[in-house]
Amino acid sequence: MRSAIRRPGLHPIALLVAASLLGTLACNGTTPVTQAATPSPAGKREVTSAAPAQKPAQTDDGDYVASGPIIVENQVDVLALTGGVVAEIVADVGSSVHKGQILARLDDRQALAQRDAAEAKLKSSEADLADWEAETKMAETDFDRAQRMRDSGINTQEALDHARYKLVGSQYEIEKAKRELDRARDSLRVSELELQKTRIEAPFDGVVARRYVRAGQTAAPGDRMFWVSAVGPLLVKFTLPERFLNQIKTGNRVYITSLLAPDQAQPARIVQMSPLVDPASDSIDVVAKLEGKPEGLRPGMTANIRLAPSATKLQ
Secondary structure: OOOOOOOOOOOHHHHHHHHHHHHHHHHHOOOOOOOOOOOOOOOOOOOOOOOOOOOOOOOOHHHOEEEEEEEEOOEEEEEOOOOEEEEEEOOOOOOEEOOOOEEEEEOOHHHHHHHHHHHHHHHHHHHHHHHHHHHHHHHHHHHHHHHHHHHOOOOOHHHHHHHHHHHHHHHHHHHHHHHHHHHHHHHHHHHHHHHHHOEEEOOOOEEEEEEOOOOOOEEOOOOEEEEEEOOOOEEEEEEEEHHHOOOOOOOOEEEEEEOOOOOEEEEEEEEEEOOOOEOOOOEEEEEEEEOOOOOOOOOOOEEEEEOOOOOOEEO
16 A cells, blocks of 8 residues: 655744734734934033134234334423413424523513512601611710710709610511511512513523413413423333333433334433323333434424334434
8 A cells, every 4th residue: 555645834823923923914014114323422422623723923012013102201281370361472382491581471571560569668767767877876875975974974864864765666667677677578579470470481491382372361270271291301201011021221222113113213312200000901101311412302202212223214
């Protein structure tokens, strides 16, 4: 008998399970999830580095240039010392003046009258003193004669006392006349001073820079009349950064140029330095005095100051 060969087959239950799984996958429609990229470590970002900021070029100390005004030591407003009407203008703007020169005159008629009265009083006091000095000499002579006569028994004690009292009285009158004379002299000095106040004078040698009044104007005490400025010596006032505090000192030479002539340098020497540093600006104040007689420079101009000579032409 031929034995029959059975082919292995799938169990009906296994087939049922497989079909169920395939149906579930088809209904869900799920697509495979792509794995996310691995994040970078927390707190770390890739930042594109910017180009470093360029620092301002440091100027060499030898090439440092400061600026400041050209000034003079003497530069003041001339004020009226007394009130009055301006009678005359003697000097005008641009006039060169000398110390004590009259710039203007106020009405001085009243001051002149008071001065004349003081002079007359002085002369009267001098005459009174001379008169009493003569009287005293006569009184001394009378007293000496009365004393001799009394010693000889010719005169009485009463006559001697009368001569003594007359001498003492004359001496008192001399002292009184001397005090009156001193008061008369003081009064004359006061009147001369008041008269001098009516003359507006230059306080120093220089030039009239401004005139504030005109003839006929009434001036009050303290009113500005003129602005007088000296013309030399010329000074330059400027500031330097505090790093120069230990690099420069009084007597050092600097070089000055003006905006009108930037190619012509004038030598100057430092005559004053502030011992302190200004905390607001971190700078020190410096004053330099120009040497010789610089041409083309005037008070009030702005100057450039170099600590070392440059290619400019030295004067």
